[in-house]
Amino acid sequence: MTIKKYLRLLLCFSLVLVTCAPLIAAAAELKVQSDTLFRAFSRNTSTETDAAVMPTYEYLQVDLENPDSPGLAFHLYGWGRADLADNDYFKDSTAGELLYGYLEYSQKQARFNARLGRQYVFEGVANESLDGLRLSSDLGKYFSGSVYAGQQVALASVNGRSGDSIYGGRLVNHMAGLYDLGLSYKKIRNDSEDAEEVTGFDMSVYLPHNVNLYGSSSFNLLTDSWAEHSYELTASVGPVSIRPYFQRFQYEDYFGTGANSANPFRFLADSNEQLVVLGSDLTLKVNEAWTLVGKGKNYDYQKLNDSSQYYAAQATWSGEEHSQIGAEIGFMVGDTAQNDYYLVRIFTYWDQLTETCPVDFISSDLVYVGYDQSIYGEDSSLFLSLGTGKKFMDDALELKLSADYSNDPYFDQDLRGMLTASYRFGKSL
Amino acid sequence: MRNKHMLNIGSLLLLLALAACAALDNGMDLPAKHISAEDLGINPTTCTDCHEARGEKLAFGSFNHTATWGQTHRQQASQNEAVCSMCHQTSFCNDCHNSGSELKPSLKNQGETYRQTPHRGDYLSRHRIDGRVDPTSCFRCHGNPKSAQICAACHG
Numbered sequence: 118m119t120i121k122k123y124l125r126l127l128l129c130f131s132l133v134l135v136t137c138a139p140l141i142a143a144a145a146e147l148k149v150q151s152d153t154l155f156r157a158f159s160r161n162t163s164t165e166t167d168a169a170v171m172p173t174y175e176y177l178q179v180d181l182e183n184p185d186s187p188g189l190a191f192h193l194y195g196w197g198r199a200d201l202a203d204n205d206y207f208k209d210s211t212a213g214e215l216l217y218g219y220l221e222y223s224q225k226q227a228r229f230n231a232r233l234g235r236q237y238v239f240e241g242v243a244n245e246s247l248d249g250l251r252l253s254s255d256l257g258k259y260f261s262g263s264v265y266a267g268q269q270v271a272l273a274s275v276n277g278r279s280g281d282s283i284y285g286g287r288l289v290n291h292m293a294g295l296y297d298l299g300l301s302y303k304k305i306r307n308d309s310e311d312a313e314e315v316t317g318f319d320m321s322v323y324l325p326h327n328v329n330l331y332g333s334s335s336f337n338l339l340t341d342s343w344a345e346h347s348y349e350l351t352a353s354v355g356p357v358s359i360r361p362y363f364q365r366f367q368y369e370d371y372f373g374t375g376a377n378s379a380n381p382f383r384f385l386a387d388s389n390e391q392l393v394v395l396g397s398d399l400t401l402k403v404n405e406a407w408t409l410v411g412k413g414k415n416y417d418y419q420k421l422n423d424s425s426q427y428y429a430a431q432a433t434w435s436g437e438e439h440s441q442i443g444a445e446i447g448f449m450v451g452d453t454a455q456n457d458y459y460l461v462r463i464f465t466y467w468d469q470l471t472e473t474c475p476v477d478f479i480s481s482d483l484v485y486v487g488y489d490q491s492i493y494g495e496d497s498s499l500f501l502s503l504g505t506g507k508k509f510m511d512d513a514l515e516l517k518l519s520a521d522y523s524n525d526p527y528f529d530q531d532l533r534g535m536l537t538a539s540y541r542f543g544k545s546l
Numbered sequence: 547m548r549n550k551h552m553l554n555i556g557s558l559l560l561l562l563a564l565a566a567c568a569a570l571d572n573g574m575d576l577p578a579k580h581i582s583a584e585d586l587g588i589n590p591t592t593c594t595d596c597h598e599a600r601g602e603k604l605a606f607g608s609f610n611h612t613a614t615w616g617q618t619h620r621q622q623a624s625q626n627e628a629v630c631s632m633c634h635q636t637s638f639c640n641d642c643h644n645s646g647s648e649l650k651p652s653l654k655n656q657g658e659t660y661r662q663t664p665h666r667g668d669y670l671s672r673h674r675i676d677g678r679v680d681p682t683s684c685f686r687c688h689g690n691p692k693s694a695q696i697c698a699a700c701h702g
Contacts, residue, residue: 150637154654174649178637187578194637196647214646217636223578228628237636239643240627244686246646253628270646271690289625294600297625307691319625323605331608331621345682349621351608360618366682372689379694381701385681392682398614408613416679425679433613438589441660449675456675462666464659480657484667492671500667504657519656525668535656 145183149542152176155201158533162204171201181546187223194218217246227255238265241287241301242317242335246270249283262288272307272377280309297321305377312377314338328352337370344370356402364394391419396427408433416451425451429460439478441466457489480504480519491526498525506537515539576603580632590633604629616662643687648696 154174159167175197182190197213200206219234232251238244240263249267256262264286272281285303298320305313319333332348349362372378372386396414403409410431417424429447447460461484468478482502490496499522506517517537524530583589590596591611599607608622609629623630623639630639642651642663651663665673677684688694 180635184579194640210648216640216644216646239624241624271692293603294605299625321608321625323600327599327607329608333621333624371682372685374689377690379691381697382685382689392680400613410613439660449679456679458675466658466660480659482659486668486672492674498668498671502656506657517657521656523668526671
């Protein structure tokens, strides 16, 4: 999308905003959040070696709503980019996108909610961005449901939008504190051809002794077979909690998205592989500050007759606000040495600084990965990052500065910097 | 043509049923918005600090933001969008779940190391292995024609 198109979209939504403002309750609040990111690094372009690349990103969020009572509301979020160095580094990339922009009407009665415009739908088998309408509501005491219809945003640039459509919904039966059982359906058509038709089942069952069972299965109606089963159990005994899980993916049915398929997933759909994942997390909350986590995961490939395992241990100290110090070590091992690596991460975030300190927080991050088989002649990746920030104007403006260094198979001693200016504005209308 | 008419009639009936049932009893009776962190005085990430793990309205214990929550909230979020939206705008989710933005999740909020965002560090190299080991996790965000454009540069 060009900057011109992006600005045109923003203008349209601004007009909607101005038009709708009087319709929204008198106590409505307008909230605007602007995040401007200035980045600087060097890259090889088609005409220059080590050319300076200085993209500036603007993320703009506008919310117009009455936070204390339901009714009409408007939400918008999008981003745009301009390259201050003006070289051809971004010539093949979109320069901005409206991520969502929709009018919303909600009422307390039965939690009825209607959204019209560009929005995300993440429920049941749907994980989509669409331009259209979504309605949801409680359906009596034990049921709730939602339906949506429109056009999938992901198909906007593929041979125009004629013949593109998406619709679906989810019906849930729930008994508060006992269980939720959901049935969902989704169909996507791309240029009048079926791209996806999926139905699914999801569940949350709250068993005695704080044992919970969650899971979902999806069935590909175009290939007429199960695509995915994902189930997990959570249980806690005192400070210890455990989360064993099971997943099974049939590649042909999981990646088989018909007219929507794209590489590298199109290739995977043809491989007829079946992946079974078994794993567990074990968490020990030592005290209010310390948390220890152990993770183990086994990947089993039925057709390839191969397997990989990932093991990790993590320790985190948490203080006031967001202050944290943590470390993680992980190992990927298996039948194929090409997939083996170990990972070490140490990070800090400290926002409990004295008033005499000129900044509000300091953060650091180190990620080191060692590869069993070298990638482009390098057998490790080192990433270092330092960050800091300070708030001004009664916390309405925050400036954040970060610098990171990378030495890895793709970039040799790469240094990057970023300055972020976040501005929050709120006004009662 | 007949299928299209059936679909339209079915959709209309479903909408009418939804509207009719909406006038019935409330279900979970949850508020649209949670009290904000500013008004509460604390960051409400552990629901059971105030609510019972098995509350009358919700199994609040399932939504505690534990040390692994960043990697494990998929089932809760896909089954309870309304619970997430009591505290989070979609833009918060977009920091990670947004393949429409060219900045990878860990980069947009580089300094906020406590957020456990995915793809931290040199993920360009690591994705060669993670993608071979479990491509299903790539597919969730990069599986449609638009979001797969980032893969096309190398994967065709």
